[in-house]
Amino acid sequence: MKSSSKKSPAAALKKSSARILPTDDPQPQPPRQPEFEDCCNGGCDPCIFDLYEQAMDRYRVQLAAWELQQAKLKP
Secondary structure (H helix, E strand, O other): OOOOOOOOHHHHHHHHHOOOOHHHOOOOOOOOOOOHHHOOOOOOOOOHHHHHHHHHHHHHHHHHHHHHHHHHHOO
16 A cells, blocks of 8 residues: 555644734724613623623633734744
Protein backbone atom coordinates (compact mmCIF):
# COMPACT_ATOMS: atom_id res chain seq x y z
CA MET A 1 0.00 0.00 0.00
CA LYS A 2 1.42 3.37 -1.03
CA SER A 3 1.70 6.22 1.43
CA SER A 4 -0.14 9.32 0.29
CA SER A 5 1.92 12.48 -0.03
CA LYS A 6 -1.17 14.67 0.45
CA LYS A 7 -1.48 16.64 3.66
CA SER A 8 -4.34 15.87 5.96
CA PRO A 9 -7.23 18.37 6.14
CA ALA A 10 -6.31 19.07 9.78
CA ALA A 11 -2.74 19.98 8.80
CA ALA A 12 -3.99 22.26 6.03
CA LEU A 13 -6.42 23.96 8.42
CA LYS A 14 -3.70 24.44 11.02
CA LYS A 15 -1.41 26.00 8.43
CA SER A 16 -4.10 28.31 7.02
CA SER A 17 -5.36 29.42 10.45
CA ALA A 18 -1.85 30.60 11.37
CA ARG A 19 -2.16 33.39 8.84
CA ILE A 20 -5.25 35.20 10.12
CA LEU A 21 -5.21 38.82 9.08
CA PRO A 22 -6.75 41.55 11.26
CA THR A 23 -9.30 42.22 8.52
CA ASP A 24 -10.34 38.56 8.63
CA ASP A 25 -11.09 38.74 12.34
CA PRO A 26 -13.19 41.81 13.17
CA GLN A 27 -13.39 43.02 16.75
CA PRO A 28 -16.46 41.73 18.61
CA GLN A 29 -19.15 44.35 19.10
CA PRO A 30 -20.92 44.87 22.43
CA PRO A 31 -24.61 44.11 22.64
CA ARG A 32 -27.07 46.98 22.53
CA GLN A 33 -28.00 48.11 26.02
CA PRO A 34 -31.77 48.16 26.50
CA GLU A 35 -33.41 51.42 27.46
CA PHE A 36 -35.28 51.63 30.75
CA GLU A 37 -38.46 52.03 28.71
CA ASP A 38 -37.80 48.66 27.05
CA CYS A 39 -38.58 46.87 30.32
CA CYS A 40 -42.22 45.94 30.80
CA ASN A 41 -41.86 45.99 34.63
CA GLY A 42 -43.73 42.69 34.69
CA GLY A 43 -41.17 40.78 36.73
CA CYS A 44 -40.07 38.66 33.77
CA ASP A 45 -37.57 35.92 34.45
CA PRO A 46 -35.23 36.58 32.80
CA CYS A 47 -35.67 40.31 32.45
CA ILE A 48 -34.22 42.04 29.39
CA PHE A 49 -31.60 43.54 31.70
CA ASP A 50 -30.61 40.04 32.87
CA LEU A 51 -30.29 38.99 29.23
CA TYR A 52 -28.21 42.07 28.53
CA GLU A 53 -25.83 41.26 31.40
CA GLN A 54 -25.47 37.68 30.10
CA ALA A 55 -24.73 39.05 26.62
CA MET A 56 -22.16 41.44 28.12
CA ASP A 57 -20.47 38.53 29.92
CA ARG A 58 -20.20 36.66 26.60
CA TYR A 59 -18.95 39.82 24.88
CA ARG A 60 -16.21 40.33 27.49
CA VAL A 61 -15.00 36.74 26.98
CA GLN A 62 -15.08 37.13 23.19
CA LEU A 63 -13.28 40.48 23.36
CA ALA A 64 -10.54 39.10 25.63
CA ALA A 65 -10.01 36.17 23.24
CA TRP A 66 -9.94 38.55 20.26
CA GLU A 67 -7.42 40.86 21.97
CA LEU A 68 -5.20 37.88 22.76
CA GLN A 69 -5.37 36.74 19.13
CA GLN A 70 -4.55 40.26 17.93
CA ALA A 71 -1.54 40.44 20.26
CA LYS A 72 -0.22 37.20 18.74
CA LEU A 73 -0.50 38.69 15.24
CA LYS A 74 1.55 41.78 16.01
CA PRO A 75 5.14 41.63 14.76
